Amino acid sequence: MKIIVTSEGQQNSSQVDPRFGRAQWFILYDTESQAYESFSNEKNLNLAQGAGIQAAQQVVNHNAEVVITGHCGPKAFDTLSAGGVKIATGAKGTVVDAIKSFLSGELKFVDSADVQGHW
Helix, strand or coil: CCCEEEEECCCCCCCEECCCCCEEEEEECCCCCCCCCCCEEHHHHCCCHHHHHHHHHHHHHCCCCCECCCCCCCCHHHHHCCCCCCCCCCCCCEEEHHHHHHHCCCCECCCCCCCCCCC
């Protein structure tokens, strides 16, 4: 399974970024290979509109099956869902902590956005 976690830095020891669309980094974790890969979300950070949609498209393009984040707005949620990506919100701590919480069942999938747009 390919999991993407929103992150404040490039390392799996970085803190989870509570924002999805305006997260600084995305960390991709492959549960099969146990490999981590980071990619920047810099181009979407300062968009006046559409940051969540653009970030979600980037996640879909990386073939992620799951996103773990603090919060997810409605447009990003819709774009991720349309791309077949499930979303778990409420993540805290480091990227590794968030992945462990998800894999142990502490973080659950959500069925709607948990914040308004432009959060």
